[in-house]
Amino acid sequence: MASIRRRKPVEPRNTSVQKEDEDEDEEEEVEEDYSKNKHRRKSAKKSKPKWSCVDNCCWIVGCICVTWWTLLFLYNVMPASLPQYVTEAITGPLPDPPGVKLRKEGLKAKHPVVFVPGIVTAGLELWEGHQCADGLFRKRLWGGTFGEVYKRPLCWVEHMSLDNETGLDPPVLIANLARIGYEEKTMYMASYDWRLSFQNTEVRDQTLSRIKSSIELMVEANGGNKAVIIPHSMGVLYFLHFMKWVEAPAPMGGGGGPDWCAKHIKAVINIGGPFLGVPKAVAGLFSAEARDIAVARAIAPGVLNNGFQTMQHIMRMSRTWDSTMSMIPKGGDTIWGDLDWSPEEGYTPMKSKQRNTDTQKASQDGPESEISQTKRANYGRIISFGKDVAEALSSDIERIDFRDAVKGQSVANTSCRDVWTEYHDMGFGGIKAVAEYKVYTAESMIDLLRFVAPKMMERGSAHFSYGIADNLDDPKYQHYKYWSNPLETKLPNAPEMEIFSLYGVGVPTERAYVYKLSPSAECAIPFQIDASADEQDEDSCLKGGVYSVDGDETVPVLSSGLMCAKVWRGKTRFNPSGSRTYIREYAHSPPANFLEGRGTQSGAHVDIMGNFALIEDVMRVAAGATGKELGGDQVYSDIFKWSEKVLYSGLSICGNIHSRVLTIAATTVDPFHVLVAPCPCCG
Known part of the structure; x- marks a missing residue:
């Protein structure tokens, strides 16, 4: 039988003691949570990867690619007239292209046109290659996008190189001419x-x-209408060679006779x-450099060298x-000058130049450039x-002739055959003699x-010459x-x-160089442009x-x-x-803005092909105008003044023998003025 017992009632605890116990429990829980969180943070730090330099580079490349593809997408989906609209909003209405303008004036195709491109404006295709060039038959190695340079650079170099012993193998302007009726049979x-x-x-x-x-x-x-020839850059020299070749008798020449050019050519532009x-x-042949490459070589010498x-x-x-x-x-030295x-x-670089189209005035007075009051450029x-x-003054320069220096085999010669140049056969003695x-x-x-x-020069001497003829009737000048x-x-x-000479002016152009010996390194080119040679004066020509x-x-x-x-x-x-x-001349x-691309008034060597005034x-x-109808000479530079100085230096254009008499006389106009007695015929 169950029994019921009375329990003793629980006495209530002291509230203060209870509170202390609760506080202790809370503190223990907080400490426990803190230790757990601390452990988690440590483990998180250990597990979280570090953001390395490679990650930064990948992130930057990714951003650039995304931005590029976004802009490319927008460019392709936007209306074709939008860039022109934006450009006109910034710069005002664009002029009509020359072809449209001249068609409105009624000009039509008359003389056939022949283009002779230069290095940059030409293209080279691969017709026969090595194994590394599989898949490149009839593809452009030069004059295209140069994609193959990046994909297989050494293969590209191999196919672009010629034999070192024999020298043989181991379009804006056209669009405007088409607007006035030129087509395939006339171009x-x-x-x-x-x-x-x-x-x-x-x-x-x-x-x-x-x-x-x-x-x-x-x-x-074309009914007997003579051709207009348009050579560009190296094509100018190539066509000079052609005009002599076509007159010369076979087998060295084309057998066209002395009147071939008179019968077939209206003008050479x-x-x-x-x-x-x-x-x-x-500079290119001496150290494989130009201004821009010299700067890059100075910034990152280890990469390029x-x-x-x-x-x-x-x-x-x-x-x-x-x-x-x-x-x-x-x-x-008669043309380019000597030590003095x-x-x-x-x-000095021109700040501004007034247009001068008066030939006689230009040839006699010549527009004056600003004269440097600081240092004279030699x-x-x-x-x-x-x-x-x-x-330095020429009298202060002590020189040791290099021509008789003894060459020796350098240490690098046996280990640089993949990038062999003739410098590796010079030895240190020959390099020192040059400097x-x-x-x-x-x-x-x-x-x-x-x-x-x-x-290189042995091959070149068989094909080119660099002097001035004393007697052009000498039979030796019949050689090609x-x-x-x-x-x-x-x-x-x-x-x-x-004969026309069309070219740009107003762009700084390389004329002379300051060199130094390169830091000695195996297989390196021993000479380089000294990019540190500079002048603080902003008007200086040395940069x-x-x-x-x-x-x-x-x-x-x-x-x-x-x-x-002159000549x-x-x-x-x-x-x-x-x-x-x-x-x-066309002032650059x-x-x-960037929407104009290369611009329509550029005077740069290649971009001038898109210059509206030149076109x-x-x-x-090409449509029949003469040079006189164009307005004669258009001159912005000091070319007439400089040509007079060349004649005074000894160049004879009349056949008389010139004696070079130079007297330096300081004037308020030109502190280095040359006073000479000109030839009665040439002057």
């Missing part, structure tokens, strides 16, 4: 392999013969023509291109080892290149090696033919180891303009039939 692109020497393009590809046949056929098919070469070619051996590969490849030797400055003078002395010193040498000569002018530069690159040098040949006997003059960024005005300004002007020994010559004006001049001549 011809005279493409050629610009890597080869000019005569070798005939030996290997019969290119000169094809140009001759094409011009003859076009003239006949040379664009950006390096008639007398470019100093930029010297030793990391990927980029400079060595470029030099090895470019020294097999015989055509580059056609760009070496011609005329020696140059035609451009006193020049442009005749094309290469100087050290800024102090470039600025100890200290300064090189246009004449000694030829000897320098023969010393540092004998195989002289045909691309306008100072050693006569123009064709074509008195009705007109980053490069002295600049007026030009189109590649060709100085002196080279583009001297022949048409060929009128009847001279270089132009015995008196073909008329004209200069048309960069695009106002209009070309089209008017």
Whole structure:
């Protein structure tokens, strides 16, 4: 039987004690939670990956790619007129393209047109290659997007290089001409392999013969209207060679006879023509550099020199291109100056220039450039080892002749065969001798290149010459090696033919260089432009180891303009039939915004092909206008003044022997003014 028992009632605890117990429990829970959280944070830190430099790079690349594809998508989906609308909103209404403008004026196609491209404006396709070039048959290795350079660079270098012993193998303007009626039968692109020497393009590809046949056929098919030839850049020298080749008897020439040009050519419109070469070619052959490359080489020397051996590969490849030797400055010290003078002395970058189209006024007075009141630039010193040498008086420069220096085999020679250049056969003694000569002018530069690159210059000497002819009737000048040098040949006997020189001005253009010895490294090129050689004066012509003059960024005005300004002007020994010559300069004006692309008023060497004013001049001549109807000369630079100085320095255009008499007299206008007694005929 269950029983019920009475329990003793529980006495209530003291509230203060109960509260203390509760507080203790809470503190224990807090401490426990804190320790757990601390443990979690430690484990989280251990498990969380670090944000490395590679992650940062990947993130940046990803952002760039996303931004690029977004902009590309927007560009493709936006209306075609939107960029033009935005540009017009910023800069005002755009002018009509030259083709539209001239069609409204009633101009029509008349003379057949032949284009002769230069290096940049030409294209090269692969027709036969090595195993590494599988899948590239009939693909462009030059003149396209250069995609293969990035995919297989060494294979590209191998196919672009020529044999070091033989020198052979181991379009905006066109659109505007089409608007006034030009078509395939009235236009011809005279493409050629610009890597080869000019005569070798005939030996290997019969290119000169094809140009001759094409011009003859076009003239006949167009009712006897003579052709207008439009060479650009190196194409200018190539067509000079062609005009002598076509007249010369076979087998060396084309057998066209002395009147072939008079029968078939109305005008030759040379664009950006390096008639007398470019100093930029010297830097390219000597150290595989130009202004921009020198800056990059100074910023990241390990990458270009030793990391990927980029400079060595470029030099090895470019020294097999015989055509580059056609760009070496011609005329020696008479044209380009010596240790003490140059035609451009006193020049400083132009702030502004008033347009001057009066030929007589320009030739007599010449627009004056601003004269530097600080340091005189010795442009005749094309290469100087050290800024102090470039600025020193010639009497203070102690030089040791390098020509008899003994070459020795360098240590690097046995381990650099993949990037071999002729520097690796010079030895340290030869390299030291080059630097100890200290300064090189246009004449000694030829000897320098023969010393540092004998195989290259041996091939080049068989195809090109760089002097000034004393007697153009000497039979030796009938050889093709002289045909691309306008100072050693006569123009064709074509008195009705007109010769134009169209080029840009107002862009700093390389003229002379300050060099230094490179830090000794295995397989490295031993010389480089001294990018630290600079002047603080913003008006100085010396920037980053490069002295600049007026030009189109590649060709100085002196080279583009001297022949048409003076040497060929009128009847001279270089132009015995008196073909008329004209200069048309185009002041450089960069695009106002990025939507304009390269701009329509550019004077840069390549971008000038899209210059509306130049295109209009070309089209008017092609449609039948003469140089006089264009307005004669259009001059912004000091080319007439500089050409007078060249004549005074000893260049004879009449056949008389000139004696060079220079008297330096300071004046308020020109502190380095040259007073001379000019030749009665040439002056």
